[in-house]
Amino acid sequence: MPEQRVQRDELGAFLRSRRERITPDEVGLPPTGRRRTPGLRREELALLAGMSATWYTYLEQGRDIRASDQVLDALASVLRLDPHERGHLFRLAGRTPAPEAEGPEPLAAEMAAVPLLIQSHPAYIIGGNYDVLSHNQAAHELFPNLTTTPDRPPNFVRWVFLEPAARDFLVDWEPEARALLARLRTLAGRHPGDPRYTRLIDELHTGSPEMRAWWPRYDVQARHGGRKRLRCPGRGVVEYAYTAFHVAEQPEQTLVIYSDARESGG
Template identity: 80%
Template sequence: MPKQPDQRRELSAFLRSRRERITPEQVGLPRTGRRRTPGLRREELALLAGISATWYTYLEQGRDIRASDQVLDALAAVLRLDRHERGHLFQLAGHAPAAEAEEPEPLAAEVAAVPLLLQPNPAYIIGGTYDVLSYNQAADELFPHLIAAADRPANFARWVFLEPVARDVVVDWEPEARGLLARLRTLAGHHPGDARYTRLIDELKAGSPEVSAWWPRYDVQARHGGRKRLRCPGRGAVDFTYTAFHLAEQPERTLVIYSDAGEPAG
């Protein structure tokens, strides 16, 4: 299937961002003279990957050409992509079917009720663009002002980057925010041209200097569980564990459950 123009632009931006992060020394090349570009030159990457420099230039320019699995594997190896980045590269190159745009239909009543059943553990369900589709009282209390606007769905990405209280609640704000943006970037790459992602990302860029600075880095990451330190009223910074479950028939909709990991972290 031919790649769409938006998808080719995404592939171009991704390749360029990763090429600029690899230094000649990292791949055993001598640093010679003044370099006008950070990282590897296109011809250096092509040489190391065993492909034509002209052909690679066309690929990075977003021309409508198709790379084989072998070429993508070689590029991923030279660029030192991790598992998620490699999967993202193959997705953008058209080697995996792009996910269909998620319909903005409401959750089934029995699904929307799940966070309520998990009270007093904070729990919510988010969609692919981080809209909060269902939540319980504990989640509302843990993330103040998340459920605020009556004219549009609450959105976790919007809360993290545009709601001032988030920087106080999320103790390790910068690494957490970088991770969230990387996960949003991954999801947006699965939906090239989807206006829902474009609108959200434009809003975040306009309102957050961090998003404007970090978005061109093209970090990607899959949704996952983990640990997070959150500041709770009267308790200080508390360690929470959180687990993410994807809905069986709508895998981009995710149930997230938090549990107190123990005593206040200080």
């Protein structure tokens, strides 16, 4: 089966799965009795998105038709897609998602409170572009100058590459920085044109010769847990184990928790 047909079939399956999870009452439609299938009917979705039911049916059936950005935006709105789902929809339709809106990445209040609940361990939550969205006092004390940026959100990548103290604090600075940059590239690739990423990347290019040397290598890497050797005042070099937990509703947001490897049995 040609690749384009496979992609059209995947687009149809994705639309169908998202249509079936939206109930009529969620979009203000009156109840119509018992339904054979869950979610919205095709004609209901088409009406809400401002298109013909026949045209939408062709799209869901994987027919060889092209959807405009306006049509995809309308479908994304009615289907209540989050930014990651919206991007996936555009890519399946062979379109490039428009840049996402500027501004701080939203973090649910119940998630923002989690680092505070584990105050004995340094913990923070980072967004997709490594902005530190929430942190506890232990993290503030462990990482010198990471969270002292009153004019903008603290950012872990910016701290590693542009904060002079980070180079001494991170014992293995170069491999840590290379791996971090590979993870940033992976995430930035999912958000082409997003100013939150382009602005950070431009800032790193301006301020870091290592960034200018390493970025063209196109290294990529997924986020994961691991170990870091940190040079702590009064304690010398301490090896920390850290664990990364992805937030269910926002998979690019990550809760990171540190513990002394000696105390955790490492």
